[in-house]
Amino acid sequence: MSLWLDHLRRDGNNKCMDGPTPSISANPRSTALHDWHVDHGARMVGFAGFSMPVQYSSIVSEHKAVRNSAGMFDVSHMGRLLFRGPGALMWLDRLLTCRISDMAVGQVRYSLICGDHGGVLDDVLVTRWPDAWGLVVNASNHARVLNVLANHRIPDAICEDITFSTVMVAVQGPDWWQACQGILPGSVVSLAYFRGELVDGDGACWRVSRTGYTGEDGVEIIAPADAGTALVDSLARRGVTPCGLGARDTLRLEAGMPLYGHELDDNIDPFQAGLGRSVDLEKDFVGKGALIARRADASLPVRIGIVLEGRRAARQGDDVLDVQGAWAGRVTSGTYSPTLERPVAMAYARRDLAVNGMEVSLAVRDSQLPGKVCPLPFYRRAKRI
Amino acid sequence: MNPTDLRYAKTHEWVRAEGQECVIGLTRFAVDQLTDVTYIQLPKVGRNVSTGEGFGEIESVKAVSDIYAPIAGEVVAVNEALSGDPGLVSRDPYGAGWLARIRVAGALDLSHLMDAGGYDAQVAESPH
Numbered sequence: 167m168s169l170w171l172d173h174l175r176r177d178g179n180n181k182c183m184d185g186p187t188p189s190i191s192a193n194p195r196s197t198a199l200h201d202w203h204v205d206h207g208a209r210m211v212g213f214a215g216f217s218m219p220v221q222y223s224s225i226v227s228e229h230k231a232v233r234n235s236a237g238m239f240d241v242s243h244m245g246r247l248l249f250r251g252p253g254a255l256m257w258l259d260r261l262l263t264c265r266i267s268d269m270a271v272g273q274v275r276y277s278l279i280c281g282d283h284g285g286v287l288d289d290v291l292v293t294r295w296p297d298a299w300g301l302v303v304n305a306s307n308h309a310r311v312l313n314v315l316a317n318h319r320i321p322d323a324i325c326e327d328i329t330f331s332t333v334m335v336a337v338q339g340p341d342w343w344q345a346c347q348g349i350l351p352g353s354v355v356s357l358a359y360f361r362g363e364l365v366d367g368d369g370a371c372w373r374v375s376r377t378g379y380t381g382e383d384g385v386e387i388i389a390p391a392d393a394g395t396a397l398v399d400s401l402a403r404r405g406v407t408p409c410g411l412g413a414r415d416t417l418r419l420e421a422g423m424p425l426y427g428h429e430l431d432d433n434i435d436p437f438q439a440g441l442g443r444s445v446d447l448e449k450d451f452v453g454k455g456a457l458i459a460r461r462a463d464a465s466l467p468v469r470i471g472i473v474l475e476g477r478r479a480a481r482q483g484d485d486v487l488d489v490q491g492a493w494a495g496r497v498t499s500g501t502y503s504p505t506l507e508r509p510v511a512m513a514y515a516r517r518d519l520a521v522n523g524m525e526v527s528l529a530v531r532d533s534q535l536p537g538k539v540c541p542l543p544f545y546r547r548a549k550r551i
Numbered sequence: 552m553n554p555t556d557l558r559y560a561k562t563h564e565w566v567r568a569e570g571q572e573c574v575i576g577l578t579r580f581a582v583d584q585l586t587d588v589t590y591i592q593l594p595k596v597g598r599n600v601s602t603g604e605g606f607g608e609i610e611s612v613k614a615v616s617d618i619y620a621p622i623a624g625e626v627v628a629v630n631e632a633l634s635g636d637p638g639l640v641s642r643d644p645y646g647a648g649w650l651a652r653i654r655v656a657g658a659l660d661l662s663h664l665m666d667a668g669g670y671d672a673q674v675a676e677s678p679h
Contacts, residue, residue, distance in 0.1 A: 224586045225612045412613055477590040477637070478610060502589040502612055531608075531615070 177221035197242035198333050198391040214305035216243040219410040226504045229416050238406045245308035249432035253323030264448040269294045274360040278286045284456030285432035304426045331393035338384035345404040345425040381421025422543030428498040434458045440469050467514040471542040476508040478526035486513050487527045510544045558661045559670035560621035576649045580674045582641040587612040591637045593629040628652040
């Protein structure tokens with residue numbers, strides 16, 4: 167049997183890891199929690215130049231912990247930038263597809279940064295903190311985003327990169343507050359979805375937002391790097407399950423969330439991806455002209471969800487065929503869904519396939535597997551009464 | 552550590568000789584590396600395989616791995632229980648989680664396979 171770990175060792179590239187192709191340099195970076203992960207039995211892999219935990223026990227059990235109780239993720243590899251000064255709003259507004267000038271203090275928005283041609287350079291979260299504007303960017307696009315910012319520099323604005331002086335820990339699942347209650351102040355439970363606030367964490371300033379990448383309730387906490395170990399230790403004592411990138415991927419896939427390098431890249435525009443809500447064409451931003459043209463182009467493939475029969479998953483790169491057997495698109499992400507207990511996939515396909523119930527087949531290795539187009543997300547959490 | 556009555560391929564398949572037939576499976580090390588087995592594709596009964604030929608697949612949440620025939624011969628049986636319960640291979644890789652039976656033509660020659668000590672050493676050496 168060829169083990170995916172063997173692949174990793176052989177050529178230094180983790181080909182089997184779903185996600186943007188990482189480059190493992192001779193010295194991958196570590197987050198402040200690296201040793202904690204190793205001490206807690208994590209399998210470490212290279213991801214976007216970082217050594218990250220992919221799983222501690224089993225991906226399915228970590229996934230289920232998030233859906234049923236609470237799990238925690240080290241997401242410190244993601245880029246964290248703060249912007250200050252009178253020019254900060256304009257600087258960001260120039261690059262983000264969404265409007266930010268009407269954001270309240272504490273509000274968070276999902277947005278995109280596009281190139282002149284309208285293709286997505288990164289998907290980000292932008293927050294209006296009381297003391298600064300914040301941007302969280304994909305680790306794989308960190309350097310590229312800094313570059314784009316530099317190319318569109320505005321006077322009277324400063325960008326501070328706090329990625330390496332902080333940790334970011336996500337606590338996700340229906341029991342997130344039970345776990346965080348002794349660690350975060352009571353005001354946090356009153357935070358609305360996509361709102362954040364500054365809290366006192368052991369005398370230091372922590373940034374907490376009611377956001378996440380799992381489809382469950384929970385928070386993402388930005389704390390000073392030297393507070394990281396104590397934070398995850400406290401959470402672990404309260405019964406939160408450490409979860410790695412493996413579960414992070416299956417969770418976000420079930421929740422229909424895009425992953426850069428799969429559902430988004432610089433050849434895909436936000437409208438194709440179904441992210442038009444994050445684009446405000448009433449304001450100016452880099453790539454707007456191209457986006458107006460692309461939005462009108464019905465020949466561009468669109469993102470769809472597919473549920474498969476059986477147990478075999480379709481994965482990134484697998485062809486999507488229409489009911490006549492003609493090539494109609496390509497899978498961007500796929501896995502066996504632990505919650506639905508069926509394989510699910512996201513794909514870009516010819517627009518006429520984007521009809522719920524449309525029958526398709528997936529070319530998976532030597533087989534053609536039947537599937538049906540379905541709405542995204544695949545999973546939506548139940549609202550608490 | 553690994554059962555001493557078995558022989559082992561570098562690619563983590565085990566072989567138990569039973570007269571002219573061999574039972575084939577995956578080692579504990581292999582299934583522990585995989586975790587989360589979701590699907591196993593086994594060869595069709597009647598198929599002839601040569602040593603080292605890919606003759607099945609084991610799929611986990613993250614990836615698909617090939618299974619290689621550790622000996623040459625005809626596939627005379629496959630473990631039907633795995634289609635409804637692929638996790639069986641992880642729970643009992645040397646027993647109820649067997650994969651296939653191969654009937655060997657001619658004299659049974661397992662000299663190209665490692666004994667338990669050799670396989671244990673290979674596993675110990677691999678960085679993991």
